Amino acid sequence: MEALKGVRILDMTHVQAGPTCSQLLAWLGADVIKFEPPQGDATRGQLRDIPNADSLYFTMLNCNKRSMTVNMKNADGKVVFVELLKKCDIIMENFGPGVLDRFGFTWEKIHEINPRIIMGSIKGFGSSGPYAEFKAYENVAQAMGGAMSTTGLPDGPPFVTGAQIGDSGTGLHLAIGLLAALQQRNRTGEGQYVEVAMMDSVMNLCRVKWRDHQRLAHGALSEYSVHTEKGMAYTPRAGNDSGGGQLGNAIHCKPLGPNDYIYVVVQEAVWDGLAQRIGPDLGIADLVNDQRFAKIADRRKNQSEMWALITRFAANHTKREFMTILNDLDVPCGPIMSTEDLANDEHVRGRNMYVELDHPQRGKWHNIGMPIKLSASPAVIERSPTLGEHTDQVLQEVLGWSESQIAAKKQAGAFTAPAKSR
Ligand SMILES: CC(C)(COP(=O)(O)OP(=O)(O)OC[C@H]1O[C@@H](n2cnc3c(N)ncnc32)[C@H](O)[C@@H]1OP(=O)(O)O)[C@@H](O)C(=O)NCCC(=O)NCCS
Numbered sequence: 001m002e003a004l005k006g007v008r009i010l011d012m013t014h015v016q017a018g019p020t021c022s023q024l025l026a027w028l029g030a031d032v033i034k035f036e037p038p039q040g041d042a043t044r045g046q047l048r049d050i051p052n053a054d055s056l057y058f059t060m061l062n063c064n065k066r067s068m069t070v071n072m073k074n075a076d077g078k079v080v081f082v083e084l085l086k087k088c089d090i091i092m093e094n095f096g097p098g099v100l101d102r103f104g105f106t107w108e109k110i111h112e113i114n115p116r117i118i119m120g121s122i123k124g125f126g127s128s129g130p131y132a133e134f135k136a137y138e139n140v141a142q143a144m145g146g147a148m149s150t151t152g153l154p155d156g157p158p159f160v161t162g163a164q165i166g167d168s169g170t171g172l173h174l175a176i177g178l179l180a181a182l183q184q185r186n187r188t189g190e191g192q193y194v195e196v197a198m199m200d201s202v203m204n205l206c207r208v209k210w211r212d213h214q215r216l217a218h219g220a221l222s223e224y225s226v227h228t229e230k231g232m233a234y235t236p237r238a239g240n241d242s243g244g245g246q247l248g249n250a251i252h253c254k255p256l257g258p259n260d261y262i263y264v265v266v267q268e269a270v271w272d273g274l275a276q277r278i279g280p281d282l283g284i285a286d287l288v289n290d291q292r293f294a295k296i297a298d299r300r301k302n303q304s305e306m307w308a309l310i311t312r313f314a315a316n317h318t319k320r321e322f323m324t325i326l327n328d329l330d331v332p333c334g335p336i337m338s339t340e341d342l343a344n345d346e347h348v349r350g351r352n353m354y355v356e357l358d359h360p361q362r363g364k365w366h367n368i369g370m371p372i373k374l375s376a377s378p379a380v381i382e383r384s385p386t387l388g389e390h391t392d393q394v395l396q397e398v399l400g401w402s403e404s405q406i407a408a409k410k411q412a413g414a415f416t417a418p419a420k421s422r
Contacts, residue, residue: 023064
């Protein structure tokens with residue numbers, strides 16, 4: 001964890017989009033101080049599986065961070081914030097629009113306090129434009145960034161994807177921006193403001209749908225399995241189509257359970273081998289010479305018949321058996337893996353992508369590992385902090401405060417919420 005050693009981050013992020021980014025930066029070696037309101041990041045208590053223990057929602061997004069609580073609605077809490085700003089390289093937040101400004105800390109003010117600091121900010125729609133004032137969650141971003149309108153089947157409703165492209169996808173974009181700004185800061189001495197909007201990030205991840213949107217001006221999309229035509233105004237939903245130049249589909253396999261599917265890409269180069277292998281089993285000895293499927297253009301035109309043949313073959317094989325057959329033929333394919341499949345997968349375990357951790361409140365649990373593998377600074381994954389676990393440690397180590405200074409700020413309510421009046 002040497003890559004970002006020495007980089008200190010004041011992490012005001014909450015929920016998923018921001019914490020994804022700061023967890024990644026922590027795994028790259030940054031010292032991430034999770035700066036929480038006295039009641040903590042709301043996700044600590046959301047979707048709890050164990051009473052009184054931090055939820056998996058929280059623990060899975062906040063590993064390798066230190067936690068301190070500071071009340072930003074208290075004058076002494078703001079003093080702590082300002083002192084930390086002076087000692088950090090990056091501050092990051094994903095509050096609703098205007099929250100930090102209401103605390104009295106615009107980017108201009110933060111930059112004035114520490115000209116070297118970089119500020120990372122996630123908003124649903126950025127700080128400009130007609131949508132700037134709106135809050136956003138994952139599926140709002142998927143809806144407004146083009147993902148939902150292009151996911152599902154044309155005659156069914158739009159669907160969200162299971163991958164959290166609006167939250168985690170945005171967090172990844174922010175990490176790239178922050179690292180670039182850090183590089184520039186190290187050259188110039190000057191920090192800058194890095195803004196990533198969830199809607200923009202989803203649009204970026206849907207790039208190929210915009211390729212197709214513009215191709216429609218010139219003609220139908222021959223690789224699509226659903227109807228398209230020249231002049232169609234929008235990219236339609238296209239089920240499990242491959243989305244690329246090669247044909248692809250999810251094929252149901254034996255024993256026809258909900259995840260007994262394999263995704264098969266019938267690359268141009270592999271058709272002959274595939275036809276020779278499956279043809280005899282289907283009772284079609286010369287499938288390889290069938291003119292309906294001879295060239296890629298023919299297969300595009302007759303793809304539903306081609307998929308029906310492959311599905312008939314798959315009915316006699318499990319997804320793993322079919323995978324072996326296809327691998328032998330060099331056909332790109334992948335069984336649809338359930339979370340159970342993945343949790344028990346040798347490859348996944350071997351690559352440290354499902355990591356067992358211990359936690360004082362919840363005992364053993366698993367986190368998804370670090371997908372970016374640096375040869376000289378591999379990530380060592382450590383549990384998420386309990387609320388305020390490191391408040392005193394940060395004040396002592398980072399700010400150099402004495403016990404009496406800390407006690408005075410505690411007395412003034414800097415780290416706690418005032419008791420609610422009845
Ligand atoms: C996610 C989101 C919708 C949640 O909305 P929310 O629960 O109303 O939270 P907000 O961020 O708007 O506000 C946070 C509140 O906590 C308060 N707060 C935050 N940190 C605090 C601290 N250290 N001390 C005291 N108060 C604090 C803020 O003052 C604010 O309260 P206010 O409205 O009275 O000013 C919103 O934060 C948002 O749109 N974020 C940007 C987009 C985003 O990242 N969404 C994805 C989340 S995965």
